[in-house]
Amino acid sequence: MLSSSWWCEQAWLWPGRVADRVRLDVTDGTFTAITEESEAGDAHRLAGFVLPGLANTHSHAFHRALRGRSHQGGGSFWSWRETMYAVAARLDPDSYLALARAVYAEMALAGITCVGEFHYLHHGPGGTPYNEPNVMQTALAEAAAAAGIRITLLDTCYLTGGIGAPLDDVQRRFSDGDADRWAERALSRAGGPHVRLGFAAHSVRAVPADQLATVAAMRPQDPMHVHVSEQPAENAACLAAYGRTPAALLVEHHVLRHGATAVHATHLSDSDIDLLGDRGIDVCFCPTTERDLADGIGPAKRLNQAGCGISVGSDGHAVIDLFEEVRALEMHERLATGERGRFDPEALLDMALTQGHWALGWAGAGQLRVGAPADLVAIGLDSVRTAGGADPAATAVFAATAADVTDVVVGGHPVVRESVHLRVPDVGHALSEAIGALYG
Amino acid sequence: MLSSSWWCEQAWLWPGRVADRVRLDVTDGTFTAITEESEAGDAHRLAGFVLPGLANTHSHAFHRALRGRSHQGGGSFWSWRETMYAVAARLDPDSYLALARAVYAEMALAGITCVGEFHYLHHGPGGTPYNEPNVMQTALAEAAAAAGIRITLLDTCYLTGGIGAPLDDVQRRFSDGDADRWAERALSRAGGPHVRLGFAAHSVRAVPADQLATVAAMRPQDPMHVHVSEQPAENAACLAAYGRTPAALLVEHHVLRHGATAVHATHLSDSDIDLLGDRGIDVCFCPTTERDLADGIGPAKRLNQAGCGISVGSDGHAVIDLFEEVRALEMHERLATGERGRFDPEALLDMALTQGHWALGWAGAGQLRVGAPADLVAIGLDSVRTAGGADPAATAVFAATAADVTDVVVGGHPVVRESVHLRVPDVGHALSEAIGALYG
Numbered sequence: 075m076l077s078s079s080w081w082c083e084q085a086w087l088w089p090g091r092v093a094d095r096v097r098l099d100v101t102d103g104t105f106t107a108i109t110e111e112s113e114a115g116d117a118h119r120l121a122g123f124v125l126p127g128l129a130n131t132h133s134h135a136f137h138r139a140l141r142g143r144s145h146q147g148g149g150s151f152w153s154w155r156e157t158m159y160a161v162a163a164r165l166d167p168d169s170y171l172a173l174a175r176a177v178y179a180e181m182a183l184a185g186i187t188c189v190g191e192f193h194y195l196h197h198g199p200g201g202t203p204y205n206e207p208n209v210m211q212t213a214l215a216e217a218a219a220a221a222g223i224r225i226t227l228l229d230t231c232y233l234t235g236g237i238g239a240p241l242d243d244v245q246r247r248f249s250d251g252d253a254d255r256w257a258e259r260a261l262s263r264a265g266g267p268h269v270r271l272g273f274a275a276h277s278v279r280a281v282p283a284d285q286l287a288t289v290a291a292m293r294p295q296d297p298m299h300v301h302v303s304e305q306p307a308e309n310a311a312c313l314a315a316y317g318r319t320p321a322a323l324l325v326e327h328h329v330l331r332h333g334a335t336a337v338h339a340t341h342l343s344d345s346d347i348d349l350l351g352d353r354g355i356d357v358c359f360c361p362t363t364e365r366d367l368a369d370g371i372g373p374a375k376r377l378n379q380a381g382c383g384i385s386v387g388s389d390g391h392a393v394i395d396l397f398e399e400v401r402a403l404e405m406h407e408r409l410a411t412g413e414r415g416r417f418d419p420e421a422l423l424d425m426a427l428t429q430g431h432w433a434l435g436w437a438g439a440g441q442l443r444v445g446a447p448a449d450l451v452a453i454g455l456d457s458v459r460t461a462g463g464a465d466p467a468a469t470a471v472f473a474a475t476a477a478d479v480t481d482v483v484v485g486g487h488p489v490v491r492e493s494v495h496l497r498v499p500d501v502g503h504a505l506s507e508a509i510g511a512l513y514g
Numbered sequence: 515m516l517s518s519s520w521w522c523e524q525a526w527l528w529p530g531r532v533a534d535r536v537r538l539d540v541t542d543g544t545f546t547a548i549t550e551e552s553e554a555g556d557a558h559r560l561a562g563f564v565l566p567g568l569a570n571t572h573s574h575a576f577h578r579a580l581r582g583r584s585h586q587g588g589g590s591f592w593s594w595r596e597t598m599y600a601v602a603a604r605l606d607p608d609s610y611l612a613l614a615r616a617v618y619a620e621m622a623l624a625g626i627t628c629v630g631e632f633h634y635l636h637h638g639p640g641g642t643p644y645n646e647p648n649v650m651q652t653a654l655a656e657a658a659a660a661a662g663i664r665i666t667l668l669d670t671c672y673l674t675g676g677i678g679a680p681l682d683d684v685q686r687r688f689s690d691g692d693a694d695r696w697a698e699r700a701l702s703r704a705g706g707p708h709v710r711l712g713f714a715a716h717s718v719r720a721v722p723a724d725q726l727a728t729v730a731a732m733r734p735q736d737p738m739h740v741h742v743s744e745q746p747a748e749n750a751a752c753l754a755a756y757g758r759t760p761a762a763l764l765v766e767h768h769v770l771r772h773g774a775t776a777v778h779a780t781h782l783s784d785s786d787i788d789l790l791g792d793r794g795i796d797v798c799f800c801p802t803t804e805r806d807l808a809d810g811i812g813p814a815k816r817l818n819q820a821g822c823g824i825s826v827g828s829d830g831h832a833v834i835d836l837f838e839e840v841r842a843l844e845m846h847e848r849l850a851t852g853e854r855g856r857f858d859p860e861a862l863l864d865m866a867l868t869q870g871h872w873a874l875g876w877a878g879a880g881q882l883r884v885g886a887p888a889d890l891v892a893i894g895l896d897s898v899r900t901a902g903g904a905d906p907a908a909t910a911v912f913a914a915t916a917a918d919v920t921d922v923v924v925g926g927h928p929v930v931r932e933s934v935h936l937r938v939p940d941v942g943h944a945l946s947e948a949i950g951a952l953y954g
Contacts, residue, residue, distance in 0.1 A: 142903025
């Protein structure tokens with residue numbers, strides 16, 4: 075039995091209120107007692123404002139190698155994808171581990187204690203399976219362990235290079251040939267204390283309609299994610315081929331079902347919005363990626379009003395900062411509608427806390443309450459960014475950045491202390507080394 | 515004669531290229547020699563990527579007191595303005611100095627070495643002039659000196675509470691009664707080595723058309739700024755009262771003339787865009803403020819193509835980070851058009867460098883070349899945000915934040931070293947104190 079205690083100047087207690095002088099007792103990775111207005115005593119002190127751990131619902135770890143290398147120049151999502159594929163072509167299990175370890179350590183420094191990796195880089199060059207068929211996602215699980223965070227491995231089915239189009243050279247690495255073989259491999263995986271398993275269809279571009287049922291046949295209690303309507307071209311191709319929108323097609327084939335997560339959901343029709351809301355389907359927005367790729371602004375508020383839960387992901391990792399992500403979601407709503415206050419700070423925080431963990435199969439995490447996993451994130455309220463605020467929740471959402479995270483605890487174990495990662499001592503150097511090796 | 519030398523691993527030499535191992539010799543605040551591929555010798559070493567100083571073209575220093583206190587909740591620009599006025603009502607010369615000193619120190623830490631303060635808080639409560647009529651802007655000049663940065667005091671004419679509407683209680687502090695008395699006071703000011711003087715009309719809302727000529731009569735070589743078409747309501751009122759758009763009205767009365775700066779320019783007609791371009795009028799965008807206030811996305815690319823130079827400002831200071839500001843300008847263009855690469859990194863950097871200084875009357879500053887003011891800003895390329903990039907200019911624009919600024923030199927004097935302000939030792943504390951006093 076491993077016990078620890080933590081004392082916070084201010085903490086964000088479930089279901090969403092600021093409490094002062096909070097002591098949290100932890101046994102075996104779980105909160106066993108939470109006491110307000112307490113003395114610190116022998117507990118580890120956390121200054122500032124303490125949140126539960128943040129969940130990054132949508133990640134492609136290897137896209138981090140494109141930051142500062144792919145954002146300029148003209149073109150669209152589609153030309154960006156060419157650059158991204160060039161990196162994908164170079165990765166092997168060792169370089170994938172080194173890169174993902176550094177990226178997940180960057181996430182830990184940003185207060186992210188749980189990541190959903192939308193993983194489709196399954197096989198070797200040309201599509202040749204590795205001897206250990208899941209070695210690439212084993213590397214991701216190892217990387218998360220090394221960085222001290224939780225991970226949900228969303229094993230992604232990717233079969234075609236577009237609706238009715240063959241795979242290109244790089245895309246062959248992504249494919250198991252058909253959905254049955256994908257399912258067989260994906261079901262052969264094992265989780266672990268810090269690893270949950272989930273499933274995904276890449277998109278209607280990459281999984282033919284007649285194979286969606288196989289993807290949908292995975293256990294309904296496990297996470298199921300799918301990219302939906304990221305670009306108008308995807309909608310046009312889907313309508314042409316199937317006579318319905320991506321959302322409608324995915325609902326019809328039960329990939330999008332109650333509790334599943336539609337990622338992006340940028341270009342939806344009014345009936346798509348009603349459909350997703352009526353079915354209790356959740357949505358993951360990735361605002362910093364969606365603006366970087368010129369994808370557009372999705373209808374977050376309307377989806378939420380229709381009944382969809384909302385989580386956020388840093389996706390292409392142009393930025394790894396969930397404070398910026400939820401802030402951008404609200405700011406994009408303001409730009410699109412001309413109205414302020416589309417979501418209140420509590421709702422925005424909850425996207426990165428309860429909602430994100432829920433979408434990744436860690437229900438009950440992301441909450442400071444007895445029985446929940448003992449993940450804590452302290453942000454400073456005295457930096458040049460955060461100083462002068464009144465309400466810590468509003469300050470977190472409207473002023474803080476990842477650079478304000480000072481301390482991170484995962485399952486009762488310290489991972490970041492005074493803005494230094496305790497297991498990856500120089501994360502910037504680890505990123506430079508891992509990324510440099512790919513271009514070397 | 516005061517000399518110093520600086521040696522940079524990589525530097526952004528005018529007119530816009532990365533050079534390696536650059537030695538910059540400084541005498542009396544000016545670059546006297548710039549040598550590439552040099553040895554460091556006895557020069558002060560600056561690691562990372564060294565830029566000229568950044569210019570923040572549009573600031574209302576006291577709005578910093580609203581960060582984390584005014585962004586939530588519903589409403590629009592107009593309801594936000596009520597909150598802002600409540601702060602304005604409380605300020606006096608001492609509290610204005612304390613707040614502005616802290617805010618300008620935050621700017622220095624972000625690599626901003628020159629600020630344009632759009633100043634209209636001229637008089638005491640109820641509009642009673644202070645014994646020293648310009649004491650409020652004297653406080654701003656002192657604050658800039660204490661923070662170690664340059665300032666352009668844009669003395670702003672503010673006479674009405676809307677077109678044909680009287681001033682409200684708070685607004686009386688802003689007004690000199692009429693444009694002649696405004697001009698008399700504004701012309702009585704003195705500059706200084708770190709202070710340039712400029713002029714502004716607040717907007718068509720605050721200066722009646724028949725008094726614009728008085729504002730326009732200021733010396734044409736001095737900066738002239740004006741808020742233009744920040745909200746649709748301003749356009750509607752202007753069209754109703756004058757039968758023309760704010761841009762057209764301001765051009766007609768010569769406030770907007772060659773070299774003048776139109777701030778915001780969010781809601782322009784096609785003919786407004788042509789008009790501003792044809793006259794060689796420049797534009798200052800404030801993207802992080804414009805999204806916070808739900809103002810909308812202005813036509814930056816179209817204005818630039820029409821002939822307008824572009825600078826950026828942090829305006830309401832929801833964020834003080836010019837890297838984020840130019841990045842947001844590009845990202846908003848992407849969201850509005852569905853195209854990437856609307857501006858290249860060189861053009862985006864130049865907005866915060868040459869263009870910003872030009873708009874503030876410091877022509878020739880913001881450039882690493884012999885004869886220019888010796889302002890230097892080093893950003894780290896090894897942080898979790900910036901590590902892994904290839905092109906330093908692209909990394910600065912697409913990955914860096916204000917937190918990556920490590921060293922700042924103004925006029926040959928170090929102001930920030932290893933991310934610590936040398937004259938305001940704890941800027942977060944200074945902000946907390948100054949802002950707390952206003953709400954206490």
